Amino acid sequence: MENDIHLQNSIIQPVNPxxxxxxxxxxxxxxxxxxxPVISGNKFFKLRFYLEKALQxxxxxxxxxxxxxxxxxxxxxxxxxxxGLHSVGIIRGEAPIxxxxxxxxxxxxxxxxxxxxxxxxxxxxxxxxxIIDFDYSGYTIIPEGGFGITGMQxxxxxxxxxxxxxxxxxxxxxxxxxxxxxxxxxSSTEENILGIPVLKNYTTMEKEISMLLPAxxxxxxxxxxxxxxxxxxxKKTTELIDFxxxxxxxxxxxxxxxYTGKLMFALYDLIRKDFFPTGSRILAIHSGGLQGNRSLKKxxxxx
Numbered sequence: 614m615e616n617d618i619h620l621q622n623s624i625i626q627p628v629n630p631x632x633x634x635x636x637x638x639x640x641x642x643x644x645x646x647x648x649x650p651v652i653s654g655n656k657f658f659k660l661r662f663y664l665e666k667a668l669q670x671x672x673x674x675x676x677x678x679x680x681x682x683x684x685x686x687x688x689x690x691x692x693x694x695x696x697g698l699h700s701v702g703i704i705r706g707e708a709p710i711x712x713x714x715x716x717x718x719x720x721x722x723x724x725x726x727x728x729x730x731x732x733x734x735x736x737x738x739x740x741x742x743x744i745i746d747f748d749y750s751g752y753t754i755i756p757e758g759g760f761g762i763t764g765m766q767x768x769x770x771x772x773x774x775x776x777x778x779x780x781x782x783x784x785x786x787x788x789x790x791x792x793x794x795x796x797x798x799x800s801s802t803e804e805n806i807l808g809i810p811v812l813k814n815y816t817t818m819e820k821e822i823s824m825l826l827p828a829x830x831x832x833x834x835x836x837x838x839x840x841x842x843x844x845x846x847x848k849k850t851t852e853l854i855d856f857x858x859x860x861x862x863x864x865x866x867x868x869x870x871x872y873t874g875k876l877m878f879a880l881y882d883l884i885r886k887d888f889f890p891t892g893s894r895i896l897a898i899h900s901g902g903l904q905g906n907r908s909l910k911k912x913x914x915x916x
Contacts, residue, residue: 614664614695618657622647623774625896632863635884638893642866643774646873646901654901655768655792656688659759662767664696667753674699676747677755678738681706681713682847684902685758690724700724701747705734715904758789765825768795775896780804782889785898786811786876787837788846790818792900794825797833808837809879811872813845841879847871847905853878858915867916871905 624647628640645654652660667675675693679686679702686702693700702719708728712720720726727746729737737743741754756764768791775783783800787793787808796806810818819835826833843853849870857874861867868874880897889895906914 614652614657614692615661617695618648618652620648620774625776626864626866628866628897629863632859633881633884635887637891638884638889638895640880640884640895640897641780642864642897642899643771644866644899645771645774646867646899646903648901651691652688653684653903654899655771656684656759656902657692658767658771658795659685659764659791660688660692660755660767661770662763663753663755663759664692664698666763667698668696670753672698672753673751674701674753675755676701676703676741676749676752678703678734678757679705681709682715682905682908684715684904686724687715687719687722687904688902689755690719690722693724694722701749701752702726703734703737703744704728705731714907756789758791760789760791760821760825762825764789764791765794765798768792769799770795771898772796772799777801778803779894780896781893782807782895783898784809784876784880784895786872786900787818788812788872790822791825792898793835793837794822796898797822797835798826798830800833802833805834806836808835809841809876810837810839811842811846811875813842813848815839838879838883841875841882843875849874854913856881861914861916866899867903867906868899869903869905870909872902873899876900 624644626642630636675698677689690700702724782805784807787810793808822835856878857868
């Protein structure tokens with residue numbers, strides 16, 4: 614799979630200062646969305662060591678979890694096919710009459726889809742042994758979103774693409790917190806890592822991020838701003854959609870309403886509120902994954 618990833622495409626792009634209304638800070642974006650059309654953004658990094666483990670252990674395949682529009686599900690299906698591994702997706706919710714385009718693509722890539730009721734799904738996340746419709750023995754289990762120490766270690770390699778001693782703040786969207794944990798693990802004491810959770814009332818995120826970090830990182834600050842979830846996971850407002858369209862018009866950077874749209878909205882708002890000291894150099898991590906946008910009606914987004 615790694616031969617299929619174009620890390621050289623992960624440019625750092627300046628953000629148009631006129632749209633920010635505050636010239637007192639520098640804001641740039643690490644375009645991880647450009648490294649691959651399917652395993653885009655942080656998906657490759659979180660998956661890379663899970664796949665390496667599966668191949669080393671000669672696993673029957675890989676098994677993971679996600680929803681109908683999951684970037685992680687589609688990325689895992691593609692990565693499994695490229696690695697010659699059978700893939701299985703435990704999908705949140707009952708089987709629909711018509712699959713989402715994301716799940717159609719995953720199935721075409723060879724992934725076996727197993728749909729579960731939402732209460733059963735939550736139980737399976739806690740105990741994969743409770744899967745009753747599939748013999749998972751011999752499969753490498755990848756937690757939802759690549760969460761786990763293995764995913765964190767992979768996500769930490771994102772930091773290798775960031776120039777040393779160039780940024781005061783590195784900011785990312787947080788779903789499971791795995792990428793933020795990886796960035797914290799790889800960061801220097803001079804770098805501030807800020808996470809923007811996209812789930813509402815995720816009060817245990819700090820604790821779960823801390824659990825992924827080795828003892829040597831426990832003194833690093835886990836900075837999260839929970840004010841930009843827009844109502845919860847995959848929730849959106851007209852204000853957010855309008856911002857995403859204006860941001861694309863100004864910078865030619867596509868975002869999604871689940872993760873990166875909320876990230877960039879948060880950054881613009883925090884800059885306007887003078888959260889970042891004058892002269893700060895800020896790097897936003899574009900974590901890729903625009904699958905959620907496929908659930909929107911045509912014409913809502915300008916890209």
